[in-house]
Ligand SMILES: Nc1ncnc2c1ncn2[C@@H]1O[C@H](COP(=O)(O)OP(=O)(O)OP(=O)(O)O)[C@@H](O)[C@H]1O
């Protein structure tokens with residue numbers, strides 16, 4: 141497997157320190173707001189990295205921190221009159237709601253800065269003792285000149301880094317590039333006691349300390365967004381290696397930005413779209429599909445239209461999955477090997493290509509292309525094959541199994557109910573369309589029955605010369621609406637109007653609702669997709 145390493149600026153063979161274990165750390169959010177779509181990119185991408193590494197047989201230990209002590213949190217808390225730690229912890233809860241909704245698996249450990257102050261103080265004490273840090277009036281700074289490797293991750297020279305740091309000249313620092321390990325508390329700020337007085341940790345030290353604590357002195361993978369390469373990760377590296385004398389990270393991985401008008405989407409710039417607002421409009425697997433449809437190192441400019449397109453594209457894959465599920469319904473598993481044929485061979489070739497793409501620095505965009513190829517193969521096979529042929533069903537079953545296995549690595553075949561708030565409206569719309577058809581052919585008895593059904597649900601039809609509209613005071617529960625839809629469909633079937641009954645079935649399928657006709661009557665369920 142090849143992984144692009146930011147530090148060497150090239151792809152390298154992935155060789156973990158202690159195979160099959162992989163120790164992975166990703167910088168999490170500073171929790172003073174809900175997360176935005178930009179923050180969701182590393183979340184979904186590294187979740188996919190983790191799933192794929194596991195698929196390839198690695199045992200991944202994954203740590204993701206929360207920065208719950210920070211200037212931005214304190215400022216926000218002061219403005220809102222809330223305890224900073226309370227505010228941060230509130231947003232951590234909200235973070236989990238969003239991440240869970242996106243199908244992002246929780247990390248093995250989610251350490252918080254506020255719970256590791258003692259470890260941090262110990263680390264800073266160690267750095268001072270070794271000559272890598274110095275105290276000035278209650279502040280502690282890292283002495284970059286003491287660490288010859290400073291700049292090796294970002295590739296910046298000492299001069300460049302000093303030039304960057306000169307913006308905020310601080311006479312008390314030995315070198316403008318020196319950075320804070322400990323900050324003396326200003327009045328009104330939260331603080332902890334330390335050998336240097338009341339204060340709190342700087343931003344960078346937390347990750348070195350928590351990463352080493354939970355994963356050991358050398359990590360296999362350390363990730364985050366591009367913005368973290370300098371100074372955050374450069375500083376993490378300098379701190380950790382100065383302390384342990386060991387290489388801190390074997391592979392540094394950084395994702396490109398989600399941008400808005402080519403500018404990084406960020407909380408501080410204020411040009412962000414909250415993930416939860418996006419999830420109110422688009423299903424979570426569509427958001428995942430969208431984020432994974434571009435290589436993780438490339439920038440991705442946000443626009444609503446692309447999410448809509450992603451929804452359509454993913455819809456094609458899901459439709460294949462649905463058709464294949466239906467095709468094999470009731471079929472038996474055949475003995476291994478019996479199903480082998482050219483079709484299965486081709487599907488397996490696409491699977492191998494999918495794996496090759498993911499092995500090449502997690503090229504999810506290419507991998508998705510191979511999923512589409514499998515989808516096309518399945519569709520054309522099913523179009524030709526006989527649903528009652530046991531062998532054909534076994535082949536579709538095997539291809540579907542591969543299709544799902546690969547889709548699940550990307551997390552794009554999520555199991556959720558289509559619980560859109562306005563699903564009832566879509567269902568009532570289907571009834572309205574059927575009623576219109578019936579009226580056109582002067583079947584007023586059934587047309588009126590539909591009107592009555594809707595009326596019982598609290599839905600009123602307003603007929604205008606051009607078209608009919610529906611109105612309801614309150615949204616009726618989907619279950620109740622479905623009862624009526626099923627009833628109307630059974631009336632149609634009683635009248636031997638199978639074409640219209642099938643029309644309803646097809647329209648429901650578009651809404652992820654499957655109808656099954658049994659001897660006791662029709663049953664419905666949400667497609668498990
Ligand atoms: N626009 C973006 N695109 C991709 N990744 C991002 C983007 N913004 C932030 N990230 C990543 O999200 C994670 C959490 O970042 P953080 O909480 O600092 O977000 P932020 O919006 O950049 O915040 P701030 O505006 O306060 O700097 C980090 O790994 C960061 O690199």
Ligand SMILES: [Zn+2]
Pocket residue numbers: 166167168347372376
């Ligand atoms: Zn970090």
